[in-house]
Amino acid sequence: MSDEVEHGSDGAWSPKVVAFVCNWCTYTGADLAGTSRLQMAPNVRVIRLTCSSRVNPLFIIKAFERGADGVVVSGCHTGDCHYSTGNYYARRRFAILHDLLEFMGVETNRVTFSWVSASEGNKWQEVVNETTARIKELGPFRTLQGQKGVEL
Amino acid sequence: MKELQDLARKLLDEGTVKVVIGYEEGARGVRPAFITDAKQAGKLIFDKRCVQNLAAYLNPRRKQVAQLGTPAVVVKGCDARAVAGLIREKQIERDKVVIIAVRCGGVLENSETDSELTSETVSVRCGGCDVREPKLHDYLLGELPPAPPVNNRRVEQIAALEKLSTAERWNFWTEQLSRCIRCHACREACPMCFCVQCTAEKTQPQWIDPSATPRANRAWQTMRVLHQAGRCVDCLECERACPEHIPLGLLARYVADSVERRFDYKACEDPAVAAPMGAYKTDDDEEFIR
Numbered sequence: 192m193s194d195e196v197e198h199g200s201d202g203a204w205s206p207k208v209v210a211f212v213c214n215w216c217t218y219t220g221a222d223l224a225g226t227s228r229l230q231m232a233p234n235v236r237v238i239r240l241t242c243s244s245r246v247n248p249l250f251i252i253k254a255f256e257r258g259a260d261g262v263v264v265s266g267c268h269t270g271d272c273h274y275s276t277g278n279y280y281a282r283r284r285f286a287i288l289h290d291l292l293e294f295m296g297v298e299t300n301r302v303t304f305s306w307v308s309a310s311e312g313n314k315w316q317e318v319v320n321e322t323t324a325r326i327k328e329l330g331p332f333r334t335l336q337g338q339k340g341v342e343l
Numbered sequence: 344m345k346e347l348q349d350l351a352r353k354l355l356d357e358g359t360v361k362v363v364i365g366y367e368e369g370a371r372g373v374r375p376a377f378i379t380d381a382k383q384a385g386k387l388i389f390d391k392r393c394v395q396n397l398a399a400y401l402n403p404r405r406k407q408v409a410q411l412g413t414p415a416v417v418v419k420g421c422d423a424r425a426v427a428g429l430i431r432e433k434q435i436e437r438d439k440v441v442i443i444a445v446r447c448g449g450v451l452e453n454s455e456t457d458s459e460l461t462s463e464t465v466s467v468r469c470g471g472c473d474v475r476e477p478k479l480h481d482y483l484l485g486e487l488p489p490a491p492p493v494n495n496r497r498v499e500q501i502a503a504l505e506k507l508s509t510a511e512r513w514n515f516w517t518e519q520l521s522r523c524i525r526c527h528a529c530r531e532a533c534p535m536c537f538c539v540q541c542t543a544e545k546t547q548p549q550w551i552d553p554s555a556t557p558r559a560n561r562a563w564q565t566m567r568v569l570h571q572a573g574r575c576v577d578c579l580e581c582e583r584a585c586p587e588h589i590p591l592g593l594l595a596r597y598v599a600d601s602v603e604r605r606f607d608y609k610a611c612e613d614p615a616v617a618a619p620m621g622a623y624k625t626d627d628d629e630e631f632i633r
Contacts, residue, residue, distance in 0.1 A: 248565075248566075249542070249551075249566060252565055253550065256558060256562060270625070276623065279623035279625065280620075282627055282629055283623055283627060284620065285631070285632070286605050286627070286628060286631065287569065287601055289631045290597075290601040291565065291568060291569065291594075291598055294505075295513070295565065295594075296514070296515070297513070304633065305632060305633035
């Protein structure tokens with residue numbers, strides 16, 4: 192991802208959002224949203240993983256380091272995991288990450304955790320639009336990127 | 344401390360253990376001692392200056408210590424939690440280590456001095472510690488001491504940080520972490536950091552930038568603390584080892600509090616209790632999930 196701030200068609204800043212989604216529920220849900228022609232903010236880049244528990248918290252840190260303004264992590268609803276229990280473990284990990292990011296001074300609104308099932312195309316649309324709107328309000332996440340040049 | 348010296352002598356003479364890991368008098372206060380000869384057992388001491396967590400030397404990553412043979416280790420309450428953690432995570436076997444527990448009434452923050460234990464001089468790790476007698480032991484030595492002086496420094500600092508705005512907290516950590524020189528002393532001192540290859544040293548792919556830039560430092564500490572979630576024993580050796588005096592204990596304690604609040608787990612001396620991040624409950628909190 193380039194270090195440049197991305198601009199929308201009107202020249203205004205437009206956020207970059209990276210979404211880590213599970214193959215079995217949210218990716219299919221996002222696909223449904225697409226085939227249903229639901230209107231969504233074009234800011235979200237979807238990365239398909241096998242399960243929400245595949246999401247290492249380092250993915251999220253790396254996304255921010257490389258210039259993302261926001262991150263979405265989404266998987267199957269609890270109890271619906273394709274691998275039975277993956278999202279239960281993921282939920283514990285995200286809970287701690289959520290708390291730690293807040294304590295270290297990252298706005299919690301930049302990271303959206305959600306459960307979107309394969310039939311919830313509408314919910315995916317809402318998640319995408321709401322996340323993008325919230326991050327537009329927060330502004331670019333330049334702080335982590337901007338620190339790059341501050342060599343000691 | 345004759346009791347400790349006699350026991351060490353006996354264990355070494357019998358051949359039950361090949362090395363006793365304890366404390367001895369050094370040029371700058373107390374230092375870790377590795378006694379392999381029963382004649383040297385007289386060097387062993389234990390007092391309020393014995394701040395180091397010796398469980399770190401049981402860590403299988405420390406090959407030089409492992410080479411010495413079956414160890415006996417002198418532990419305080421906080422160190423016993425680390426030994427339990429290593430047993431829980433199958434890094435050492437319970438019957439291949441002799442645990443000599445000492446009753447502890449708190450240790451000094453600065454082990455080079457020999458001042459009275461007061462709420463100013465006592466180590467932050469002793470704040471809130473209620474373990475006078477480690478439960479995980481083969482031998483239990485010493486007199487039952489009074490509880491250490493109350494000190495709430497850590498709790499107060501966390502509360503003060505939580506009151507700040509997100510941007511102010513960001514600036515606080517940026518400033519603190521900008522001092523990090525990436526010496527990884529925090530990792531080396533940690534009894535629970537035992538990976539053969541640390542993620543910070545992986546290059547394919549490179550997760551953590553190895554340079555000491557504020558950005559990379561933040562990623563490194565975030566990762567380190569996340570890997571300690573539910574495993575940290577709150578001995579605060581990371582903070583003590585830090586040559587730049589970065590308050591790493593604040594991060595460790597905050598995550599430990601968060602684990603306790605959410606998953607009702609506190610670092611304990613029972614190796615049979617499952618680690619929280621390797622377990623789940625179907626009704627775990629999910630107020631943060633949309």
